[in-house]
Amino acid sequence: MTDDFMGPPWQADWTDEATSNYNALPPQARTMIEAARAELVIAKDPYFRGIDTDRDLPTGMNVEPVQSTRPSGEHVLYFDHGRGWLRYHFVPRTTDPQIVIDECFWQ
Template identity: 75%
Template structure:
């Protein structure tokens, strides 16, 4: 029996609201969202646990938990130097782990 590590790239899905918000953005902003999503699904640890765990992200991006008391709960990935964000949660199932993007915002 082989034990395969499920790792990046992670599966990602959008809630209907987040997908609608993403699709309503102008094309340059949609490109920023696509870049942020790409960083998220290729992250070794989608929780970004530890000090400076998000230092490998592209310029203008950072990640933090929504609640500091829940480090494995919902997170926010900021992009475009804080002008936009993706709020997401990670479902760490044994098979088919997945990132669900609950909110997409850009201003």
């Protein structure tokens, strides 16, 4: 084991509720969700901190913290111009950092 913090691509795990919601959606919505998930797992920083954080995201996607007072807490990745979102948190373990998707929604 080294002192280096592992980087992307991150592991992504889904809660049972998020998985159920994902499975209930139509195929075109699942395709958009997979694209949003792909952006999460390849991001250098899963919290997209800093100025112009959404600059590298595809059109119609943006990220923000659920609570501005907790910048390291849960975040929301909006996709399809705000019609859908993934609520997630990042577990920055040294040996196995991962993103946990808590909620999946599309309307």
